[in-house]
Amino acid sequence: MKRRFIVKKVALIITAIAIPLVAAAQISLGGLDRTAQAKKQHVELLTDSLQLTANKPQDVELRFRVEPGFHINSHTPKDELLIPTVLKLDPGSLHIAGEQYPPGQHFRLQIGSGEDLDVYQGEFRVMLRVQAPKGATTLAGSLRYQACDTAACFPAKLLPVQIAVTAH
């Protein structure tokens, strides 16, 4: 009786461990088909929390990363038809006194006569001047961007921004 219980328990534990592992392996690098690739985000938010001194204006940086092989327009693209990268925040109880985007990098689109672009690639940081009351809150908003690779572009997307802010 006891032996049967142990056998069942071992089988259950093995199954419980193995199923999530196998599932994780299947989806970790995308059971994503190409349609999903086209629809997925090409920018990720690297900053998930901020620790501040309460009631004191201070500079903080929000870090983002563009997927390798892609670029997004900077906040000030060269052509007025291009869609700029823009961060829109709901300050809530925070006071945001200012925001500063980094300068773009030069990127030459090598098709036909070519075009010089002003873009973000890899990691980029948006600086904010923030004042927070004592306690915990969330800085929420979205980053609007439009990504391209060397031969094609994706429609503009919104990346949700959710950052836990704690002020002591």
Place this chain on the structure above:
Amino acid sequence: MGRRLAVLAIMIGLVAVLFWAGIHNLRHRRALSQVPHITLIPASPADDNSPAPEAEGAELRGKDAPPFTLTDLSGKQVSLADFKGHPVVVNFWATWCGPCKLEMPWFQEFSSKYKGQGLEVLGLSQDDGASPRDVADAAKKIGVTYPILMPDEKVAKKYGGVDYLPETFYIDRAGKVVDVTAGAPSKDQMEALIQKTIAAGGA
């Protein structure tokens, strides 16, 4: 007792096979991801002679081109059916798409070069929310005079969603999709596709 051990052994064996398959799959996908989006990105579009990249609407190859009626920049209704008997290039583009704007002058050049063989080029704007005037200004700046049609999401869906731009459908005289490209091909590739489209579907 022996039976229970056999069942346990089978279960362990099964889980081990599943685990191995999962790890193998993960390694395989990681290896593939070292070359990101290879179907979309010709390394040097201008002089690359490799086949044109695959498109979302690639499943339309060899099938009848989905019919559509859209409004041109002057407000006139234009249908794909109006061009029956002509080879037609249907190019989805947008004013915010750099590669689109760089390849469009080639479509303009080829629409003149192959006019005698009946070639028609249609530019289907994907600028949701833009006014016809904005799109017209952009088309003028790019230097194209072929018909530009205003967006309709339903048409894009019929053509596979058009999730990235430019996406181009080459349609023969019989109304069948000869080829589909996503991303800007080289000029030589584009001309070869146009010639293939003109040659297909009978004279």
